[in-house]
Amino acid sequence: LYERADYNVGVTNQPHSEVAGLAVFLDRLFGGTELEREWADADRRVRPEATGKTVVDADGVDEARDAGGSAEGDAVAGDDEPRDPGDARGAE
Structure with missing residues (x-):
């Protein structure tokens, strides 16, 4: 190569x-x-944090979470950790 x-x-x-x-x-x-660049058909968005990142639904769930609310599926647990290629965590 x-x-x-x-x-x-x-x-x-x-x-x-x-x-x-x-x-x-x-x-x-x-x-x-x-x-x-923004993906028009994205299912999730990645929001950078001071340490790591937060993955949120693309349909505006992140605003509710920022305001102190919580919604099921707004962040995938452990998304700031490296994944094993065979790990199906967060897959739909």
Whole structure:
């Protein structure tokens, strides 16, 4: 794979994975606009937090939760933890 690459991306002397290199390339290609993209048919939205993230239903359940309310299914428990590929947690 390295022989076919035009660039091997790294920061200072620290090598990075192919995924990180691809992320840097795509960020430069799209000029950062991918961070503002919204999916019209999304089922859930990810809300960044100071530590981790909160996954909420896309139909506005997050506003009720922010106001002190709670709704079933507004956040998937453990979403800030890495998942095992065979883990069906949160799948519908």
